[in-house]
Amino acid sequence: MRIGELSTRTRTPVRLLRYYEEQGLIASDRLPNGYRDYEEYVVDRVLQVRGLLDVGLPTRIIKQILPCLNTPRTIHMPYVTPDMVATLEHERDRMAEKIECLTKNHRAVTDYLDAVRRDIRAS
Amino acid sequence: MRIGELSTRTRTPVRLLRYYEEQGLIASDRLPNGYRDYEEYVVDRVLQVRGLLDVGLPTRIIKQILPCLNTPRTIHMPYVTPDMVATLEHERDRMAEKIECLTKNHRAVTDYLDAVRRDIRAS
DNA sequence: TCAAAGGGTGACATCAGTGTGAGGGTCAAT
DNA sequence: ATTGACCCTCACACTGATGTCACCCTTTGA
Numbered sequence: 001m002r003i004g005e006l007s008t009r010t011r012t013p014v015r016l017l018r019y020y021e022e023q024g025l026i027a028s029d030r031l032p033n034g035y036r037d038y039e040e041y042v043v044d045r046v047l048q049v050r051g052l053l054d055v056g057l058p059t060r061i062i063k064q065i066l067p068c069l070n071t072p073r074t075i076h077m078p079y080v081t082p083d084m085v086a087t088l089e090h091e092r093d094r095m096a097e098k099i100e101c102l103t104k105n106h107r108a109v110t111d112y113l114d115a116v117r118r119d120i121r122a123s
Numbered sequence: 124m125r126i127g128e129l130s131t132r133t134r135t136p137v138r139l140l141r142y143y144e145e146q147g148l149i150a151s152d153r154l155p156n157g158y159r160d161y162e163e164y165v166v167d168r169v170l171q172v173r174g175l176l177d178v179g180l181p182t183r184i185i186k187q188i189l190p191c192l193n194t195p196r197t198i199h200m201p202y203v204t205p206d207m208v209a210t211l212e213h214e215r216d217r218m219a220e221k222i223e224c225l226t227k228n229h230r231a232v233t234d235y236l237d238a239v240r241r242d243i244r245a246s
Numbered sequence: 247t248c249a250a251a252g253g254g255t256g257a258c259a260t261c262a263g264t265g266t267g268a269g270g271g272t273c274a275a276t
Numbered sequence: 277a278t279t280g281a282c283c284c285t286c287a288c289a290c291t292g293a294t295g296t297c298a299c300c301c302t303t304t305g306a
Contacts, residue, residue, distance in 0.1 A: 056179030
């Protein structure tokens, strides 16, 4: 598929798709006329990338996490250096921290909203 | 306490503390000589702010969420407009999405690392 | 065949969160 | 009285993710 379709299907500006490619987050073939040509799986990949960006991870890190998200993953195993393992472990821990932080604040906001609603109903 | 102590206790550059204040995320009194003077609770507040920033929320949003994190919260109730409630509900939902996304990817990375370790031990 | 829609590159702009440095006060210890 | 540590403001710079615009090519349909 060409970039326009990928854009609408992922609700992502064309500009960003090119940017993600520039950052090595997605890949594309080229048609004879130079147009980018994407495979079907790229749709999911883009959504994954956007999710991670939205959650606060930088492209640099996302690039390293991406191999973990492939199925079958056996293909990518031989390329893993101890260095990369360390990076991934670190990122995994950071993600855990973020989950904890978000969960805590999510609860706080929820509780607050509940209290507000009770307050309104009481008045 | 003065800004230096707050900085070391929160492991946050002085520059950022001033920035957070400029953005309305923390408050300070002033000593007669113009130095900022922080109350004890600001330490937690800064950590909260940093956590939320790290998780991808912009200061603009954090500012709106902060009232939810106060105890006792009754003091802040009267000021809540329906508009703010809507914003908070929206942010709460976005946080839930982020938690889900992070959890999914955290699991993926974890599984991947497990697989890698199995692979190494087998070789 | 011409216009419109879609694609390509490149570059500059913006915004938020930071870093950093200049230039200048305050205060405590020597 | 001076030094050094700490504080102040102001301001310019950078990075990363994005918006936007300029300029040119290709494909498609009236």
